[in-house]
Amino acid sequence: MQSTPEICKYKGILTHWKDYPEGSIERAKSLGIDVWSTSKGLETTLQLWETKLCVLRREKPWQALGLKSVEEFVKAVVGKTTREIGKEITKRTQIQTYHRDNPEAKQEDIAKRFGVSQQYVSKVTTESSHWEELVVPDHIEGNSSKADFRKLPAKLQEMVTSRQVSLNAAAIQAGIRKKPTPEDQCLRAFKKCSDKAGLLLRLQEYLEAVSRHKEATDGRRLD
Numbered sequence: 001m002q003s004t005p006e007i008c009k010y011k012g013i014l015t016h017w018k019d020y021p022e023g024s025i026e027r028a029k030s031l032g033i034d035v036w037s038t039s040k041g042l043e044t045t046l047q048l049w050e051t052k053l054c055v056l057r058r059e060k061p062w063q064a065l066g067l068k069s070v071e072e073f074v075k076a077v078v079g080k081t082t083r084e085i086g087k088e089i090t091k092r093t094q095i096q097t098y099h100r101d102n103p104e105a106k107q108e109d110i111a112k113r114f115g116v117s118q119q120y121v122s123k124v125t126t127e128s129s130h131w132e133e134l135v136v137p138d139h140i141e142g143n144s145s146k147a148d149f150r151k152l153p154a155k156l157q158e159m160v161t162s163r164q165v166s167l168n169a170a171a172i173q174a175g176i177r178k179k180p181t182p183e184d185q186c187l188r189a190f191k192k193c194s195d196k197a198g199l200l201l202r203l204q205e206y207l208e209a210v211s212r213h214k215e216a217t218d219g220r221r222l223d
Contacts, residue, residue, distance in 0.1 A: 008032040028061035032077040037144045099125045
């Protein structure tokens with residue numbers, strides 16, 4: 001399993017990029033992970049990739065990370081240019097189509113035809129067939145979420161599909177996602193809060209009340 005790109009790594013657990021404020025580093029990193037996952041996905045089409053690029057141009061995540069353009073952002077996240085990724089997706093799609101239309105063709109012959117390794121052909125044709133057969137529930141949105149669903153054991157996939165458990169809970173149980181710490185949850189809630197100043201004031205009042213209660217309790221114990 002490939003690790004998260006260095007530029008997208010974060011000390012906490014990142015959720016969907018729309019959960020974070022516009023222009024924030026967290027939004028940029030989460031969007032980077034989504035784009036990275038899309039570029040690697042065997043089910044990714046050229047149309048989907050172009051849609052992701054449109055999102056990047058609208059969101060401008062490179063600014064929060066100190067980069068200069070969408071091209072520099074994609075290169076930093078994926079390690080390839082947008083043109084290179086587009087060509088790779090096109091070739092991958094061509095191989096998958098040729099394999100479906102010519103099921104008797106040997107992997108060695110397909111590899112020579114498209115100028116790739118036999119191992120790459122095996123990966124594309126074998127894994128893509130599995131992904132095509134696996135139907136992702138309509139209520140699961142986002143490329144990274146769909147990828148997590150496909151990694152789940154069959155039993156958990158059934159439970160998520162029937163909405164017995166959430167995708168996040170199932171992914172945590174399967175070890176695909178890490179369980180957020182209380183600190184992560186507090187930070188996420190704070191970022192979503194529209195009245196941050198008011199929330200900080202309430203938190204301060206709460207901490208003062210806890211401190212007074214602790215002092216009173218300790219005083220009674222001494223008595």
